[in-house]
Amino acid sequence: MGAVVNPIQSSCASPLFVGIDVSGAFLDLTFHGSDDYSRLPNSPDGIASLLDTLRPLKPQLIVLEATGKLERVVLEALCQAGLPAVAVNPKRVRDFAKSTGKLAKTDRIDARVIAHAAVIRPEVRPLNDEQTQQLQAFILRRSQLIDMLTAEQNRRKRAHKSSWPSIDELIQFLKQRIKDADRDIDGFMSANELWRKTESLLRSMPGIGRGTAAVIIAFLPELDTLGRREIASLVGLATFNADSGKYERLGRILQMHANERKEIKEVRAGDIAAAVGLKEATTGDTLCDPNNIIILERMIFPEPVISQAVEPKTKADQEKMGIALNRLAQEDPSFRVATDEESGQTIISGMGELHLEILVDRMKREFNVEATVGKPQVAYRETVRNRIEDVEGKFVKQSGGRGQYGHAVITLEPHPGKGYEFVDAIKGGVIPREYIPAVNKGIQETLKSGVLAGYPVVDTKVTLTFGSYHDVDSNENAFCMAGSMAFKEAMRKAKPVLLEPTMAVEVETPEEFMGNVMGDLSSRRGIVQGMEDIAGGGGKIVRAEVPLAEMFGYSTSLRSLTQGRATYTMEFKHYAETPNNVSEAIINSKGK
Template identity: 55%
Template sequence: MNIAKYRNIGIIAHIDAGKTTLTERILFYTGLSHKIGEVHEGAATMDWMEQEQERGITITSAATTCFWKLDDHDYRINIIDTPGHVDFTIEVERSLRVLDGAIGVFCAVGGVEPQSETVWRQANKYKVPRIAFVNKMDRPGANFYNVLKSIKEKLKIKAIPIQIPYYKNDEFIGIIDLIKEKLILWNNENYGSEYTYHNIPETELNTFLTYKNNMLESLAETSEELMEEFLETLTLSETKINNAIRTCTIKNEILVVLCGTAFKNKGVQLLLDAIIKYLPSPEDIINEKGFTLDKVTNLEAESFIALAFKITSDPFVGTLTYIRVYTGCLNIGDVIYNSTKEQKERISRLLLMHANTREEVKSIKPGDIVAVVGLKDTSTGDTLCALNKKVVLEKILFPESVISIAIEPYTKTDQEKMILGLRKLANEDPSLKISTDPESSQTIISGMGELHLEIIVDRLKREYGVSTKTGAPRVKYRETITKSIEHEGKYIKQSGGRGQYGHVVLKVEPMNPGDGFIFENKIVGGSIPKEFIPAVKKGILEKIQHGVLAGYPMVDIKVILLNGSFHEVDSSEMAFKNAASRAFKEATIKAHLILLEPIMLINVTTPNDYLGEIIGDLNKKRGIIQDVMDIISGKDIKAKVPLSEMFGYSTIIRSISQGRASYSMELDSYSPVPEVNLNTILEKKNMKTDETA
């Protein structure tokens, strides 16, 4: 199939907007599945993990391929269904990195919800063209026009509806197509597989004409040629409308909005048509870091370049590496180059995935999204390329983990099995971190939230047969300084035989949030020989990683090596490492060490009745209310709250609102811990403030 007939798309949305239900209908109408799998019955094809089926949520991104015919041409659609819960945002991040387009799904009742905004920002980061589908139009309280307003206001995009809903006796039964100027009705008796075109009822003509004219005006504004034609004729042809929509969608200048109800089988076929008409093929991508696609005339003839975006463990075939192919072809048995790791890899098998089932293929080409068997050194975000075309693509950016728990097996004999399982899970999920507490020697796992870690513990039991017990959640604090200080450190040891001598003069300076760590060498005149400079940096880095105040990693610090001295015989790498470590520790203590805590951006959606009590509770948690907005279902509260105050909030908000309010949170920033809370944190770490004063 010609690559122009490929569409690589993702489905992104807030939790419960109906992403997976929509995907199930797409699989049904394209003939890939012959029975509709429902999420609420635990039978959705794309939610294949046991935890997904039990909880009715998507946890891991699932890939599949289907085919759709439009205007007598066959098209191939590679789909990735992504999670809506913020704890699994890494799945959305890595999927968007390799996709050419996306469908933003919005609930017709809830509109633009908190996680909708998060995934929209992620898609903006990777400049992914999108179309919107307002789902659940059959629900009580559904309001297409309110959602349209919400999209424009919250997502700051030029949203243009190309359909409007049609109701009869307050029941959603069809769609008015603004481009074809027809009413479309679906046959309810065959799962909506058949639909028919009708004239627009007179009662709907005014609304139709208003939105048709708005659509034409909005599209005419995108080019002088269209504007001239529109001003002369007051209309545009169907072909010109579709071409303008496609051009502007690919440039991310507009967002066309469609509507329907996936669960009631209305509107999905028209969405499939829109995917083909408006979202880009792999040929339409302009720039991919490392090479420029618009200069390539034949993608298949180019050298092989792909990005590994996901790793999973399969009990039958071992490690599966999901890759997106940008240029060139790949065959079973080929040797390729991992330019990120600078390692050669051999291809054992190539698999086309349909959720968790596999279809073996002998070769792949540009635009394909497949799983590869046989890669030993490849991780998420690595570039794979031909041996003669060594390029490195832009890496996938992973969010920082903010919460950790201690974990241990019920039986000591399972310790090794637990560590092995955790390592495999961390290889699959870059937002999962494993470490060892230096004081207690406990194994610590860190992740994006309580649900994320809960799922990890559950997977350890189900997939690796290890039952574990866990400690209370811990916050991942950071340490930093607030003042600039110059300080020297010496390490001198004489105990017979060769001694040890290292002497350094350092300056430590605070930096802006997010700047990390910078080491600058300003030694002139050889007061410290060049071969000892890496040892100085190593001594500082060891302290940076383990902290000075309370054992937490240090951030946003610049260290300048100003001066020092050495001994011809007694100086060594170890001596300079120890001298630098000592100097850095003493300097940071003088530079006013502070503890930083993660501040979460909280979104609470609640009926009006519980607004006061929820705000009062957030205030008690040291929360700062940012905004309270009117939404269809009540109020949307935005607040910034320290993560340490949010443990167990699911239970609290359920109790306050009788189960009617919901919330989501994501990391916003790090902020200094107030003095009143600092002592409590240090005491839990078995430390005292006066030790660092």
């Protein structure tokens, strides 16, 4: 065992870097720039001698190789003595040794390599606080329980059947203890705000679950000293979803041009790009820097105006179609999927005939799902023209014993462009307060199916003005029925009308076909709003409002009328009252 050297004799002006290789029996000590080497016993006396040697030297940094738990006692003693010490990953030391051509093979060379590596000045690793030590203990205990469970499961495979019950009992006990440990770890993590934020960020990265995140936080405490951006740079690019409050990892960022795509490193304000790898983000969400949170205004998507029934061609396509439609609906908020309760058919709804055609084609191309579609169905609505007062609905069932009694009087009036509104104008307690929400609920249930053709009712205002109740027989269900009955009766008396979706249509056509285009739009109940020349000449732009029901097959007709030289666009404009002759045809087709 060599004597402890004093490097100050040869290098009093230079910063001093110390390397210590820790083993179970010895502490091998050397100084950067010195060929001298010392060995001390890894014991309380040896550690005390080490401190006595290093204190007066005031080293710039002391580096120990992290070898399981062996370095912890030494590291703790150095830190408590006020000496700057850090434990580094052994792989980091080996990689450094290879890069400098110093392949460590002995404790003496190990210590020199560690001292040499200290010159790169790694950050001093703080001692774990009590909370972190407790978390480490929880995780280590869980690891021990899993090892015990694995051992028992393997033992069961080799054991005789007669011993299975006792082994099974022990296996169940260990599984419960593991669940308890998971609960303890979760509770401990949740109580620390910094850990919660770090865990949320870590779990946004592929392959990192709750358990792995806990291990990283417990055994890599340096994460607590880093900001969100620095942590993200360690494990991958993670952006913050300002709408959901979760982190999202961007696998790649692509610049799209037709069917070509180019991978890029960044996007700036005004750029349009595609993000690959998002799992929970939906259309309209804002992804931002977690240190500079901003929420951009969400897009407002109109309600669908056209529906079609869609069915898979084969039974094998049934499940795939459900997955495909769900994916498409997540991407496109203006696309809706529902199931008709009466027929059991799948109904898809969108913003136009072409919109649904494209989505059905995407199902075939992207999801390999063959489907057949029915005739497009227009999403009509119902409303009322007139105000009607004092319409009552009374639901009474009294035939001995406890019965049903609900009585509501309402006023119904048009509410253009404002949807549905319910006003409570009850005075004097003629209807108990607890039953008034039931009246509103009954009316809202009735709004789903109007009295003309069974279409949803919109733009109506209902005022509850009067009613009565029975001390014994009244309940929420009775007043729900009374509200529904009153609304149906009021709607019949208030001159109900059908509303149809009207589309804003824009046609670009050569001037010689203007007459054909305008005549065709007029035949479709269209109203021309204006015309203008196409910039640069060569044609006209015609703008019109046309009922959606009249636009089916328009693309084919337009090609025929203009020899394929005209184009058009169409978007939803508003709902408008349907002419009487059209309303009658729709109502008759519904069997009303």
